[in-house]
Structure formats: C-alpha cells, structure tokens
Amino acid sequence: MKVEARPMEETEKGLKRGADIFVESLVEQGVDTIFGYPGGAVLPIYDALYRSNAPFDHVLCRHEQGLIHAAEGYARVTGKPGVVIATSGPGATNLITGITDAMMDSLPMVIFTGQVATRVIGTDAFQEADVIGLTTPITKYNYQVTSLKELPRVIKEAFHIATTGRKGPVVIDIPKNVSEEFASGTYDTTVRLPGYQPTTKPNPLQIRRLQEALSTAERPVLLAGAGVLFAEASEELRKFVKKYQLPVVTTLLGLGSFPGSDPLFLGMAGMHGTYTANMAIYECDLLINIGARFDDRLTGAVQHFAPKAKVAHIDIDPAEIGKNITTQIPVVADAKEALNALMKEEVKKKDHQDWLDHLQKKKAKYPLWYERSKESISPQWLIEQVYRISKGEAIVTTDVGQHQMWAAQFYTFDKPDKWVTSGGLGTMGFGFPAAIGAQLAKPDEMVVAIVGDGGFQMTIQELSVVKERNLPVKIIIVNNEALGMVRQWQEKFYEERYSESILQNPDFVKIAEGYGIKGYRVTKEEDVPALLEEVLYSDGPALIDCRVEKLECVYPMVAPGKGNHEMIGVTK
Amino acid sequence: MRRIITATVQNRSGVLNRITGMLSKRQFNIESITVGPSETEGVSKMTFVVDVSDDRKLEQLTKQLNKQIDVLKVSDITDKAMVARELALIKVGSNVQTQPEIQGIITPFRASIIDVSKDSVIVQVTGKPEKIDALIELLRPYGIKELSRTGVTAFLRGQQPKVIHEANTLLI
Numbered sequence: 138m139k140v141e142a143r144p145m146e147e148t149e150k151g152l153k154r155g156a157d158i159f160v161e162s163l164v165e166q167g168v169d170t171i172f173g174y175p176g177g178a179v180l181p182i183y184d185a186l187y188r189s190n191a192p193f194d195h196v197l198c199r200h201e202q203g204l205i206h207a208a209e210g211y212a213r214v215t216g217k218p219g220v221v222i223a224t225s226g227p228g229a230t231n232l233i234t235g236i237t238d239a240m241m242d243s244l245p246m247v248i249f250t251g252q253v254a255t256r257v258i259g260t261d262a263f264q265e266a267d268v269i270g271l272t273t274p275i276t277k278y279n280y281q282v283t284s285l286k287e288l289p290r291v292i293k294e295a296f297h298i299a300t301t302g303r304k305g306p307v308v309i310d311i312p313k314n315v316s317e318e319f320a321s322g323t324y325d326t327t328v329r330l331p332g333y334q335p336t337t338k339p340n341p342l343q344i345r346r347l348q349e350a351l352s353t354a355e356r357p358v359l360l361a362g363a364g365v366l367f368a369e370a371s372e373e374l375r376k377f378v379k380k381y382q383l384p385v386v387t388t389l390l391g392l393g394s395f396p397g398s399d400p401l402f403l404g405m406a407g408m409h410g411t412y413t414a415n416m417a418i419y420e421c422d423l424l425i426n427i428g429a430r431f432d433d434r435l436t437g438a439v440q441h442f443a444p445k446a447k448v449a450h451i452d453i454d455p456a457e458i459g460k461n462i463t464t465q466i467p468v469v470a471d472a473k474e475a476l477n478a479l480m481k482e483e484v485k486k487k488d489h490q491d492w493l494d495h496l497q498k499k500k501a502k503y504p505l506w507y508e509r510s511k512e513s514i515s516p517q518w519l520i521e522q523v524y525r526i527s528k529g530e531a532i533v534t535t536d537v538g539q540h541q542m543w544a545a546q547f548y549t550f551d552k553p554d555k556w557v558t559s560g561g562l563g564t565m566g567f568g569f570p571a572a573i574g575a576q577l578a579k580p581d582e583m584v585v586a587i588v589g590d591g592g593f594q595m596t597i598q599e600l601s602v603v604k605e606r607n608l609p610v611k612i613i614i615v616n617n618e619a620l621g622m623v624r625q626w627q628e629k630f631y632e633e634r635y636s637e638s639i640l641q642n643p644d645f646v647k648i649a650e651g652y653g654i655k656g657y658r659v660t661k662e663e664d665v666p667a668l669l670e671e672v673l674y675s676d677g678p679a680l681i682d683c684r685v686e687k688l689e690c691v692y693p694m695v696a697p698g699k700g701n702h703e704m705i706g707v708t709k
Numbered sequence: 710m711r712r713i714i715t716a717t718v719q720n721r722s723g724v725l726n727r728i729t730g731m732l733s734k735r736q737f738n739i740e741s742i743t744v745g746p747s748e749t750e751g752v753s754k755m756t757f758v759v760d761v762s763d764d765r766k767l768e769q770l771t772k773q774l775n776k777q778i779d780v781l782k783v784s785d786i787t788d789k790a791m792v793a794r795e796l797a798l799i800k801v802g803s804n805v806q807t808q809p810e811i812q813g814i815i816t817p818f819r820a821s822i823i824d825v826s827k828d829s830v831i832v833q834v835t836g837k838p839e840k841i842d843a844l845i846e847l848l849r850p851y852g853i854k855e856l857s858r859t860g861v862t863a864f865l866r867g868q869q870p871k872v873i874h875e876a877n878t879l880l881i
Contacts, residue, residue, distance in 0.1 A: 269723055274730050278778045281722070298778065332719055333778045456772035459765060 152319040155285045156185035159249075159316060162292040164191050168220050170211060170577055172196045172204040176224025177264055178251025181316040196577060196606075199598040201228055203570040205235025206596065209244050210574030213557045214532060216369065218245040218299045219574065225251040226264030229310075230271065234564060237275040239306040241561025242390060243367065245299040246306035247292075254314040255283055268310045277305030285318045289326045297328055302335025303454040304367055335453065339470035339478050347425070347449045347466050348484045351381065354423035356492045358446075359383045360406065363390035363560075364428015364453060368472035371395065371553040374427065377476050381486050384496050386414035388429045390560040393550035401493075403500060407435040408695045409542040412503040415701035417496055418443050426450045428472045431461040432561065441700025451475045503707055505546050505693075510686040514662050516540065516615050519683055520547035523585060523613060526669045531555065531583040534572040536592030537563040539621035542691040544587045566595025572610045573602055583673060584609070590616040590642050600652040603678035611673055612649075612680040617687045618642055625690045630697075649680040660684040711740070712767060712787045713863050714757045717747060719779040728755070728777060737761070737770055741795075741860030752781065756862045758838075786865055793863035797841045798823075799832045802852035811851060818844045829854055 153161075159182055163171070173195055175183040186195060198204035201223045208219030219239075223232050229250040239246045253262040272279050278298050280291045288311070295307040351357060365374050371394050378385055378401055385395045386406040395402055404411030406418055415437075418424060424446040429435065431450075436442040442462060449466035450458045458467040468475055507517040520543050523531070533548055534557040535541040541558055550556050557575055559567035572586035593614055603610050615621075623638040649656030659668055659681060672679045692706030718724050725744060732739055740758040747754040761767045767785070774783045803811055804827075811830060812822065820834035834844055838861055845856065 270726065273723065273727050274734050279723070330778060332781045454776070456769065456776045460769055463765070 152321050154181065154185065154316070155288060155311075155318045155320065156181040156316040157189070158285070158288055158320070159292070159311070160185045160189045160191050162289050163193065163220065166292065166296045168193050170194050170196060171220045171222060172198060172208040172211070172574065173222035174198060174201055174204055174224065174228060176228045176251060178225035178253060178313045179222060179228075179249075179311075179316070181313065182222065182249075182251070182311070185316075194577070196573075196602065198570065198573070199601050200596065201231030202234055202566060203573075203596045203599040203602070205232045205246075205248070206238070206564070206567050206570035207574035207577070207599070207602075208246060209235060209239050209242075209567070210534060210557050210571030211578045212239070212244045212246060212574075213571070214554050214575045215578045216245070216367070216554070218247050218296060221246065221248040223248070223250050224264065225253055225268070225313075226266045228264075229266055229268045233271065233275065234562075236272060236306050236308065238559055238562040238564045238567065240275050240277070242559070243304045243363065244306065245304040247295050247299050248306055248308045250308060250310050251316075252281065252310045252312040255312045256314070258312065268308065272308045275306070276308050277303075279308040279310070281310040281312070282315050283312065285315050285320050286324050288315065289324050290328070293326050294328050294330060298330070298333065302333070336455070336469045337453065337471040337474050339451070339468050339475045341478070343466055343468045344475070344478045347468060347479065348482065350423050350447055350449060350466060351425070352484045352486055354447075355487060355489055356421045357381070357383050357423040357425065357489065358417045358421040359385045360388070360418070360424060360426045360429055361385060361391045361394040362388045362427065362429025363394070364451075364472045365391060365394035366428075366553050368428065368453075368474075369553075370427075370471075370473035370476055373473055373476035373480070377480055380480065381484070382489070382493060383425070384417055384493060386410070386417060388432070388435050388560075389545055389558065391429060392545060392556045393553045394428075396551040397549035398551055400497070403496060404505070405545055406701070408437065409546065409691050409693070410701075411500075411505060411546075412693055412704055412707045413496060413499040415695070415704060416499060418446075419700070419702040421446045424448050426452075427475070428452060430454075430457045433461070436461060437695045437701040438699055441702060506709055507689070507692075508709065510662075510689070513660060513687075514665060514683055514685045516617070516685040516689055517543050517547050518662065519613075519615065519665060519685060520544055520587070522665050522669055523587070523673075524548045526666065527583055527585065527673055531585045531673075532557060532572075532575045532579060534558065534568045534575060534584070534586045536565050536568040536588050537622075538565070538589050538592065539617070539625065539689070539691050540587055540589045540615035542622075543615070565589070565592035567592070569593055569610075569612060570596050570599045572612075573599060573608060576608045576610050577606075584611070585673070586610055586612045588612060588614055589621060590614055590618060590645075591620045591640060593645075594642075597648065600649065600654060600678075604653045607677050609676055610678050612678070614645055614680065614682050615685055616642065616645070616682050617685050617689065619687060621689075622691070628688075628690065645680060645682040655679040656682065658682045658684070710761060710767075712759050712761060712785055713791070713793060713861065714759060714771065714774070714783065714785050714787075715863060716755045716757070716774055716783045717781045718753050718755060718777075719781065720746070720751050720753045721779050724753075724779045727779065728774070731773055731777065732770075735769070735773060737766075741858075743860045743862045745862070754862075756860070758861050784865075786863060790866040790869050791863050792866060793837055793861050794835055795838050795841055795859055795861045796833070796835045797845070797856065797858045799834070799845065799848060799853060800829050800855040801832060801848050802828060802854055803830045804828060807851055811848065814847050815844065820844060
C-alpha cells in the first residue's frame with residue numbers, strides 16, 4: 138500500500154534530505170536494481186525510497202547474506218555493480234561473507250550500510266558495529282560519510298572505484314543523522330583520486346616480448362581466467378586463439394571465456410580439472426595467462442606448476458603478477474586491450490601441430506569419466522542431462538563443493554557470463570541467491586541454481602523472494618545427504634572418519650510447497666529427463682530434490698601438496 | 710634483508726589502518742612505521758623499515774602498497790643515497806656520582822640530557838638506528854628504566870651519485 142506522502146515543510150524551502158540526495162545519486166549512476174533490507178539506521182533512506190519515483194527496483198531478500206549474494210549474481214552476469222543496502226550493526230555484519238566473496242572474485246559492488254548517528258559513534262550504541270574496521274581488509278575501498286556535503290562525491294567515487302581497474306566491492310557507511318539532515322544547493326562532486334589510476338593499456342615492450350616468445354614457442358598453452366570475462370574480451374580471445382591455434386585451458390571462474398565445445402579447449406585446469414589441461418600446463422614451454430591469478434587450487438604445488446615454461450601473465454592488477462608464480466613476461470593491462478595489442482602485428486608462428494596432436498590424443502584418451510550408479514542417480518550424469526535439456530543455454534549458479542565441480546566439469550559453457558559460482562572464497566549458500574540476482578538481471582534467460590543439500594540450507598529463506606516475484610529460477614539440489622566434498626576428503630585423507638559431514642535433511646519438497654513453490658523429488662535416473670523437460674521450461678520457480686549416489690567422489694583430483702601432473706582418478 | 714620504503718599517502722581517515730591491516734594480512738614483517746604530515750597539505754609521508762626474505766616478497770610489498778587507493782607514491786630507497794634518522798628517549802638510572810659519567814658517554818653521540826631527577830636522567834638522541842643501538846648499549850650498565858624510539862624516517866639526498874643500481878623490481 139502506498140499513500141501519497143505529505144510534502145515536508147523543508148522540501149518546500151528548497152532543502153533536500155540526505156536520504157533524498159542519496160536516492161538522486163543512485164539514479165545518476167544508472168542503478169536499476171537495489172538489493173536491500175531495512176532497519177533502524179537506514180529508516181530515512183527507506184523513507185526516501187518509498188517517497189521517490191526513482192526508476193529502480195528494490196529487492197527485499199530475507200537475510201543480508203542472501204541479498205549480497207543476489208547482488209553478486211546480478212553483477213556477475215551484467216558486469217554492472219551490484220548495489221546493496223543494509224542497516225547498521227547486525228545488518229552490516231551479515232554482509233561480511235558476501236563482501237569477502239566479492240573481493241576474492243573481483244565483483245563490482247557498491248554496498249551501503251547504515252550507521253548510528255555520528256554523535257554516538259564509538260559509544261557502543263544500539264546496533265553499532267565498526268563497519269569501517271570490519272570491512273577494511275575485505276573491500277577495495279570504504280568510506281564513512283560524516284558530513285552530508287561529501288555524500289554525492291563519495292557515491293560517485295565509489296561507483297568509479299568498484300567498476301574500474303580490477304573490480305571489487307566498495308562500502309559506504311552512512312550515519313543516520315547524515316541521511317536525516319537537510320541541505321540546500323549543489324555540491325562539488327568532482328572525483329579526486331590521485332592515487333588511483335589503473336593501467337589498462339599494455340606496455341608495448343612487453344607485448345613485443347610476448348610476441349617474440351609466441352613466435353618461438355613449440356608447446357604454447359593459453360590459460361584464460363575471469364579477467365577475460367570482466368574485460369568482455371571473449372571475442373578477442375577467440376580470434377587470437379584461432380589465429381595462432383593455441384590450446385586453451387581455463388580456471389574455474391574463467392569457464393565460458395572460451396567456447397567449451399571448441400576442439401582447442403582442453404578443459405578446466407587445477408585440482409579437479411581435466412588431466413589433459415593439467416598436463417598441457419605441465420609440459421608447455423610457453424604459458425600465456427590472461428586474467429587468472431594463479432590461485433593455489435589452480436596451481437597445485439607451485440614447484441611442479443609449468444616447470445618447463447616461460448610464463449607470460451596479462452593482468453589488470455600488477456600485484457597479481459609474480460605473486461604466486463615467477464613470471465618472465467609481465468603485462469599490466471586490461472585483457473581486451475592486451476589481446477588487441479597482441480593481434481595488431483602479425484607474428485610468424487613456429488609450427489606446433491605435433492603439440493596439438495599430442496594434446497588431442499590425450500584429450501581423447503583421458504576424458505572426464507564416472508561410473509553410472511545402479512541404484513540412484515549419478516550426479517555427473519544429472520549435470521549432463523541439465524546441460525542437454527537446457528541446450529547449454531542456461532545461466533548456471535552453484536555453491537561450493539562436489540556439485541560445483543561436477544557442474545564445472547559436465548556443463549559445457551560456450552558463451553561468456555553464463556557461469557556464476559563462488560570461486561576464491563568458496564562460499565556455501567551462494568548459488569541460490571546468486572540465481573535470484575542473475576534472473577532479475579536477465580528475466581528472459583533460463584537460470585538454474587545447482588546447489589548442494591548443505592549449502593542450500595544456508596540461504597534457503599530466499600525461497601520467499603522467488604515466490605513473491607514469481608521468478609522462474611529452477612533449483613536443482615544435488616542431494617547426497619552429506620557435505621559431499623568434506624566427506625570425500627574424510628574418505629581419502631582421514632580414513633573414512635565422517636566427522637559431522639553426514640546430514641539429516643528436511644523434506645525439501647514440503648519446504649518448497651510451504652513457500653508456495655512447486656517441489657519435486659526424483660530418485661531414479663529414468664525419471665530425470667522427462668522431469669527436467671517439464672520443469673526447466675515451466676513458468677515460475679521450481680525445486681527438484683535429486684537423490685544422487687551418496688558416496689560418489691569428484692575425479693580426477695590433485696591431492697593437497699601434490700603437483701598437477703600427479704592427478705589421481707584419471708581413469709576408471 | 711632489511712629495506713627502507715617510503716610512501717606518500719592521501720591523508721584520509723582510516724588510511725593507516727588500511728595499510729597496516731594489509732601488511733599484517735599478507736604477513737610482512739614490519740620493524741617500524743613512522744607517519745607524519747608532508748610539505749603538501751592533506752598528504753602524509755610514511756616510512757617503513759621492513760624485513761623481507763627475498764626479492765619476490767619485496768616486490769609484492771611495493772606492489773601491494775601501490776595498489777592502495779590512498780597511496781600516491783612508493784619508493785624503496787634502501788640502495789639510494791639517503792638520510793635515515795630516528796629519535797630515542799632513554800630514561801637512565803643516575804645519581805650525583807654517575808651523572809657526569811653519563812654526560813661523558815653521550816657527548817660524542819651529540820645526545821643531550823633533557824630532564825634530571827634525583828635518581829634518573831632522560832637522554833634524547835637522534836641519528837641512524839645503529840648509532841642509537843650503540844648508545845643504548847653503553848647506557849645499559851646504568852640501568853635503563855624506560856626507552857622509546859620513534860622508528861626511522863628517511864629522505865633521499867638532494868644529489869644522487871651516478872651509479873647504476875640493479876633494479877630490484879620487475880620492469881613493468
């Protein structure tokens with residue numbers, strides 16, 4: 138119910154409330170969706186939202202963790218900043234996991250937190266938390282606005298910082314009195330960030346060195362990371378790869394940056410990557426990394442990572458170059474700019490057909506494999522069915538764990554920005570709310586949240602949101618009644634002592650029904666295809682509780698501390 | 710290896726917290742930090758003395774500092790011609806007999822006694838950290854009651870000798 142707000146006396150005098158200036162600033166930034174949750178310290182802001190006719194949609198999630206993951210999903214599929222509002226104290230602290238997740242995966246986010254009034258900051262006031270102290274290590278930057286006149290400039294700066302260079306979350310902490318205050322006139326909103334000038338254009342000298350290395354390489358490999366996606370450089374990457382016939386591997390977050398069904402694609406590398414992708418890196422003499430940060434789950438034991446290779450690393454963040462892996466050719470640049478610079482001049486490439494043949498043979502000999510379950514559903518087969526029936530067109534979101542690895546392995550991503558997963562932080566509870574954000578951003582696309590039975594229960598309350606908005610998000614629970622990856626590690630490395638990893642789950646179908654959502658349970662493989670055909674193409678939200686083989690493990694695998702060439706479970 | 714790194718930073722609230730937080734999160738071993746206003750209003754100068762294990766770690770340190778949005782410039786001045794100074798206040802036990810002895814010890818260090826009471830004196834000394842270390846050792850037999858050192862602040866000299874040093878960081 139919306140009643141006509143009474144014009145306030147002050148607005149008649151031409152004065153504006155801080156909260157209204159806040160709303161105007163968001164409009165100016167072109168914000169179309171806000172993920173938020175009201176509370177005491179943001180009451181003036183929510184009042185301003187109520188009174189305003191600003192053209193944005195406010196999405197009320199049911200927990201701050203849900204709303205920040207939803208905003209992350211939105212940011213991941215659009216490239217636009219995810220905008221979040223939460224109240225002070227517990228509202229802000231509930232965001233911490235999501236802010237850290239966004240920081241680790243370089244997602245552009247602008248997060249507003251309410252704060253107690255400036256006169257009581259530091260007195261342990263009701264719902265006070267030191268948001269600046271808490272978020273300093275997990276943000277690209279943060280601000281506490283202590284005077285209303287700073288607010289418009291701070292908001293402008295925050296959007297600039299969040300969306301340029303290496304993207305990341307920016308927190309703006311707004312004390313209640315600042316959003317309640319009145320002010321007149323216009324303010325100086327000039328962005329002054331003399332210490333922040335991200336390099337986007339590559340150094341020509343380093344580009345030349347990389348071209349020289351490419352011209353003499355006999356066994357080149359290209360590693361594509363999420364940086365390619367952030368730079369919207371998939372097309373440039375494809376051209377570059379085709380031109381020089383480079384075999385391609387990706388990181389977990391780089392899936393979709395290069396077509397997964399292309400013959401030059403060898404698969405994801407790393408702990409649960411393909412054997413061929415890992416061996417390609419192990420054997421190569423030139424590794425060209427574009428927009429990946431050599432995370433430990435990718436490299437395995439670093440002394441065995443690309444031991445014979447000259448390493449070239451293109452990254453927008455200079456601090457990533459040489460951090461984990463010694464790099465001979467550093468290129469600080471945006472991936473698109475670097476690829477364009479690389480393609481400007483023709484490089485005479487040594488023939489490396491033998492190398493390609495060698496890799497193709499490996500790829501044919503060591504495909505990803507699994508054994509079909511006799512009693513229940515094989516989780517890998519399930520993912521293959523989701524891929525087949527969605528025609529590879531769905532936006533897929535996941536949590537972290539076995540289901541995430543199976544989705545990465547068995548759903549083939551041919552297009553960019555279809556894969557939304559929590560990579561660096563590995564956050565349970567990410568997938569389902571991220572699907573909400575992705576669906577709001579892309580209302581016409583099929584969005585499938587592939588989640589585990591453990592992770593789903595961490596943000597299950599967001600079922601309210603899909604119901605309320607009738608969002609056609611499809612939830613597929615890969616239900617093995619366990620924290621699958623924990624159980625797998627306990628099986629492999631702790632002699633099957635399944636400490637606290639076996640779950641007694643609720644009836645997910647009834648829960649879905651309780652929220653007014655269609656719920657299905659499937660226990661036999663023969664029922665899966667028809668059910669997926671029906672559910673994936675239905676209107677509105679739906680949940681499928683898929684009972685999968687409980688003791689299934691993710692293979693192949695690099696055991697902790699081992700090199701990527703020492704994978705286990707490569708073949709049956 | 711011990712390195713001296715200077716940084717100029719925008720003097721915004723929380724900048725020191727952000728920088729020291731980053732250093733501790735990334736496990737850099739900081740021996741001292743000094744911060745104070747510079748010649749430009751709104752800009753502070755920081756001097757770090759760090760102990761890093763190798764060149765890669767050092768490169769990471771300067772890159773991570775440079776990455777901070779409030780940081781304007783980072784320089785590793787260890788291998789350059791520079792002046793590095795520290796101030797120390799040392800409260801030493803003394804009496805009528807030992808006071809002249811203490812005075813005799815500190816004079817070559819160009820240190821001075823800035824407070825006298827019946828059982829102690831406070832010595833103020835400025836100089837390179839090694840000089841301060843040496844004076845502390847000489848005063849130790851008299852009983853050091855309190856000691857406070859500011860940490861090093863450092864500057865490049867106006868004139869740099871034309872010696873080419875090997876670059877410590879990758880050319881980017």
